[in-house]
Amino acid sequence: MSDTNDFKYIGTRSIRPDGFDKVTGKANYGADLTLPGMLWGKMLRSPHAHAKIKRIDTSKAEALPGVMAITTYADFPSVSVEAIAAGEGSVDSLDLARNIMADGKVLYDGHAILGIAATTEAIAEKAVSLVEIEYELLPPVMDIRDAIADGATLLHDDLFTEGLDEKPANASNIAVRSAFQKGDIDAGFSAADVVVEREFYTPTVHQGYIEPHACVASFDQDGQSMIWCCTQGHFDVRASVAKLLSMSLSQLKVTASEIGGGFGGKTTVYLEPVALILSRKSGGRPVKMVMNREEVFKASGPGSATRCKVKVGAKNDGTITAMQGQLYYEAGAFKGSPAMLGGMCIFAPYDVENMDVECFDVVVNKPKVAAYRAPGAPQAAFAGEMVVSEIAAKLNMDPIDIRLQNATTEGTRAIYGPKYKSVGLVECLTAAKNSPHYQEALKNNQGRGIASGFWFNIGGQSSVTLNMNPDGTGTIVEGSPDIGGSRASMQLMAAEEMGMPPENFKPIVADTENVAYNQSTGGSRTTFATGMAIIKAAQDVKEQVKQRAAAVWNIDAELVEWVDGVVVNTSGDERLTVAQICAGADRTGGQISGRGNINARGAGPSFAVHVCDVEVDTDTGKVDVIRYTAVQDAGKAIHPSYVEGQYQGGAAQGIGWALNEEYIYNDDGLLQNAGFLDYRIPLASDLPMIDAIIVEVPNKLHPYGVRGVGESGIIPPLAATAYAVSDAIKAPIVDLPCSPVNVLKVIQNNV
């Protein structure tokens, strides 16, 4: 573990190596590729929330000149049930197939039914409108309360609740129950002087990436099929498509385009298998498919709506004695909400003896949820942190002090079993308390909220080849789609390890055929795990260069020392630069490339603490965020600007979740706000500057101390913002979003 002061390049704010292309419009994203002979594909989507498909008649569409192919669920070869990697979690292959194209039953407004390829986009759209479908409508199930009620309409006749002691006799909309305990929850509440219990609601939200899903697929009978798409994990796209279409992995190349945001939502497939089937049915002509914004909202993404009950007890001195939660998460139309992850995270910032959490994964007639930045944690933390802040207020304690008094530290046992290794929660809380923001006094109609957040972070498989060029520069061949500037960090880590300037290294995100398997960019793993693979590849190169020098000098390799890109004979005075060794590599055994293929362990969790000040217009209910500070443990910030950017971006998304964002459905289960005008993500004019404070408590299991930083920043803002509103209007907030209409209701009910 290097001392933080020893770094030469790490911690500097270098210009990102992909910057020129991104500010000039040259960078190619998902929808930017055009191939010769290319067709356009369009999906036909359900106009109903829940219905049986009685009949599909495509004859008029087929007769339209320019229509080349039509595909339905029937074109999937029989799909066996198997888990396929999807970001931080996995997805059941049968559910994946039935989500991509409905199998006899549509389960949400926008559920895809069939795909059509035609010579132009306009013809494909026209053909979609010519398909006739007869539906038998079923009652939509749109809320957790309705879904779990006795006699509820069932989405799936074959869904039986997992996680119960005995297999239930009847099918249910509850897919999974999971639970975690430690200590004795009843004894914990008996020991409490004050207890607060509340039930919270968070609505369905969308990741809101600005780039819609897009791909180009080209089928080839000789096993040279390819897909170009915007994805967080092109290896997972390859695995999913190959599985659904019964292909071997070597028959399909997937290239990750530049990606215009994902936040977890681009860890699965929607269009890609359909485009490849359409290409096959069109004789191998490439097929391009691009979702419009309405399709993005209706059929991709969303994050779970939740109903969470939380009960916390504490002694008068501020010691928390018991924490209990009952968490219901909507999965959308198919099982797989992050309820369990929410349960693991909700009380993670607290070293409390008695805890009890029960989690439920509930299906409803909404789009199948996808991962959304720290999946499951923001909703749970909203509920947990609101109650902790209320306890602090009841005890007349500073909300940071109560969190410090009960803080998780190294050695605290997590509710899910293991003990935490070194963590930086106390350091984050202390930094928040000492921040200029926290010292500032509030004015009338203003309120302040504090909240903590925890995310595990993951490591996983990364593969890197560092190819040295004859001039001594290096190409970093990695396979982690760069979603937020990670190539800048990769360059800095290679530079640090080699002791050579960053501009000597060019990172590229290779396709699935030009680098070995990489897990997707998710779980805040890329800078941590792919960075470790780069360090390993760089060490491999250094070792080889030393051996080449030893051969040239006819000495033992151990006598060769590496000093900042120069090898030195410690038993003489010869020196050779890396460039000289690489230029002469043909005479010493061939060109040099280093390899780092790893399954990284030891990802360090990252705690975050946010402080939010709001001002509420009590006449209209409008909330303005007037000051915001995001504190988070980075372990070691490789590129501080992009670390700050993660904190600020997470905060902004969380503020949107707290204040405005929600899916609004009508009584028929149809989405009413599938556009950016009515689904309002934060604008530049909605936000203040967001102070980012980087805390660095090194992760001892990473060579540079790195912790993932991408996700924890979205966990605290829901409660930090909502509690600030509650503090300003002197009334409890239990439902999100704190939109003007909702806040005004709370104000009026409280008078």
Added chain:
Amino acid sequence: MPKIHVNTIVNGDAVEFLCEPNETVLDVLRNELQLTGTKEGCSSGDCGACSITVDDRLVCSCLVLAAEAEGKVIGTIEGVADKDQLHIIQQKFLEHAALQCGICTPGLVVSVQALLKESPNPTEDEARLYLAGNLCRCTGYDKIIRAVMDAAETMRGAA
């Protein structure tokens, strides 16, 4: 219905194209002229990723019919840099790390250029309001606004 023949100037180049009556400037830029730097995020004028200038007026190219481009002067992201010399705004975006995924960046750069042309010395609030039509989901706007203010100051110094 026959296609419409349009003559226009794009980033200083004389350009002619054929379009359907219902096609937008965005469709033509991306699919006919292969100028894919202008991005499509919503096709309803809500996200600003497709921002361009038409006769120096900042517009969402998804809301302008291609046929309306006849005789007009169009500016897109591809025309902002002076050959290999980045515009100060582009340079400041890079220095301030004002982009993460970068999909909103072309539209933002075009909008910021229009802002600073109209108002070379904007306050932070003015900049935020002017750019309220350009959605960014990654950055929280902090570094974008810092880049804009820095670019404005540098451009005033250079003028």
